Amino acid sequence: MPQARFIDGRLLASLKGQVLKEKISQFAAESGVIPTLHVILIGQHAASKVYVENKQIACHAVGIRSYVHPFPAHSSEEEVLAKIHQLNQDRTAHGILLQLPLPSALNRQRLLCAVDPLKDVDGLHPYNLGRLMMGDPVLVPCTPKGCLELIRSVKPVIEGLYAVIVGRSLLVGKPMAGLLVNANVTVTVAHSYTQNLDTLCRQADILITATGTPLFFKDHFIKQGAVVIDVGINRLLSQQGVSSIVGDVDIHSAQRVAGFITPVPGGVGPMTISCLLENTLQAAQQQLLSSASSK
Numbered sequence: 001m002p003q004a005r006f007i008d009g010r011l012l013a014s015l016k017g018q019v020l021k022e023k024i025s026q027f028a029a030e031s032g033v034i035p036t037l038h039v040i041l042i043g044q045h046a047a048s049k050v051y052v053e054n055k056q057i058a059c060h061a062v063g064i065r066s067y068v069h070p071f072p073a074h075s076s077e078e079e080v081l082a083k084i085h086q087l088n089q090d091r092t093a094h095g096i097l098l099q100l101p102l103p104s105a106l107n108r109q110r111l112l113c114a115v116d117p118l119k120d121v122d123g124l125h126p127y128n129l130g131r132l133m134m135g136d137p138v139l140v141p142c143t144p145k146g147c148l149e150l151i152r153s154v155k156p157v158i159e160g161l162y163a164v165i166v167g168r169s170l171l172v173g174k175p176m177a178g179l180l181v182n183a184n185v186t187v188t189v190a191h192s193y194t195q196n197l198d199t200l201c202r203q204a205d206i207l208i209t210a211t212g213t214p215l216f217f218k219d220h221f222i223k224q225g226a227v228v229i230d231v232g233i234n235r236l237l238s239q240q241g242v243s244s245i246v247g248d249v250d251i252h253s254a255q256r257v258a259g260f261i262t263p264v265p266g267g268v269g270p271m272t273i274s275c276l277l278e279n280t281l282q283a284a285q286q287q288l289l290s291s292a293s294s295k
Contacts, residue, residue, distance in 0.1 A: 004228070004255035007150050007262045013270035016149075020277055021062040027285065028063065035284035036065040037095040037121065037276075038087050040080065042106065043073030047233075048099050055097075058273045064280055073103045080106065081114055088116040091291070094284035095121035097276070100171070118287055121279040124170065132178045138286070139279050144176040146271030147229050148183070151206060154260045155227055159184040164201050166190045166217075166248075167210035172231050176208060197221070209248040218253040225259035231268050 028034050037059055041052050052068055059066035069083055080098075087093045096119045102108050112120075117127035123141035131138050151158060163180050167173040168191045177187045185206070190197055201207055201221040207228045209217050214234035222228060232248030247264030255261055262268055 004258035004261045005154070007154055007227075007229075007260050007267060009146075009150060009262060009267040009270040012150065012153055013274040016271075016274045017058070017062050017277070020274070020281065024063040024281055027281065031288055033094075033284055033288060034063070034065055035094050035280050036067065036092060037097065037280045038093050039066065039068045039097045039099055040071065040083060041068055041099045042071040042075055042080065043103050045101065048101070052099055055273055055276065058277060059280075062277055064277060075103075075106075077106055077110065080111055084111065084114045088114075088119065091287075093119065094287055095119055095276075095280040097122050118290065119283055121276060121283055123175070123279065129170075129175060129178075132175055132182075135182050137179075137182075139283060140179065140275075141171065141175040142275040142279060143172050143231060143268060143272045144179050145275040145279075146268060147172075147176060147208060147231065148179050149275070150229055150262060150268065150271055151227055155206075158206070160186075161205040162186045162188075162203060163206035163208065164188050164190055164204035165208045165210070166194075166197070166201065167208075167231070169210060172208075172210040176210075180206075211248050213248055214246050215248070215250040217249040219250075219257045222254050222257045224257055226257070228254060228258045228261040229268065230262050230264050233264060233269070 024035060039052050039055065041048060056066045071080060087096050096115050098111055112124050113126060115125055117125045120128050120139055123139045128139045132140060163185050165173050165176050168189050173189055177189050180187045190200055198221045202223050204223055205226055207222060207226055208231065210231035212232055212234060214236055228249060230247035230249040234246050236244050236246050245265050251261060
């Protein structure tokens with residue numbers, strides 16, 4: 001029985017990075033502006049620190065200047081808001097990213113809403129989410145944007161297909177549904193209250209999982225030949241005490257049925273960062289145009 005083909009997110013992100021590097025170099029040469037990304041990191045969340053370091057490395061590789069603004073976990077909302085407002089007013093700061101998750105004492109929605117929509121490179125401000133739902137997106141959330149590019153890398157024509165997204169978060173599920181609907185895909189969003197989940201998933205030409213439940217989705221959840229995009233990132237500890245990163249999908253079981261599948265790690269993650277870089281360039285371009293038109 002043939003096995004599913006892996007969708008190599010690292011390779012696609014690398015190719016995208018080469019194109020972005022050329023675009024950023026050209027933009028800087030023509031405008032005199034070097035795109036900059038400012039990341040607000042609150043607390044000592046180990047995974048977040050790694051993600052931020054990876055983003056900085058990726059920024060450097062394509063010619064984006066990146067800055068990290070660390071805050072202690074006990075910081076007040078007012079302290080974080082003051083930094084956001086400062087960056088909103090800084091014309092040399094093109095992208096602002098509030099690294100999630102936040103400490104539980106902070107109001108995530110309030111802080112996300114404080115970011116200037118033109119600098120919201122994570123695409124999570126109500127303005128950007130609203131534009132996405134209207135079918136006229138500006139800055140698109142990075143993970144769904146990356147997922148769509150991964151899908152199109154193996155299925156260039158997706159109009160008329162049926163997709164099931166498992167997970168309804170603001171970061172992935174909801175904006176992913178909007179992107180796919182805009183692409184003329186029929187979409188069902190499943191969640192913890194969905195009944196007969198395996199039967200539903202088995203109908204999907206495109207299955208996207210974002211549940212944070214390690215190795216939950218096995219072959220009986222998957223339609224023969226389906227495209228499976230695994231957004232989950234879960235840390236497992238073996239009986240020998242060895243730590244490993246796995247997705248929501250049991251890849252060894254799923255690849256017996258799926259046509260294409262993203263590995264974890266090496267699938268969605270690299271494309272998410274690549275789309276963040278693209279959003280940062282887009283934000284710098286839009287701000288330059290906005291500044292010119294207001295003169």
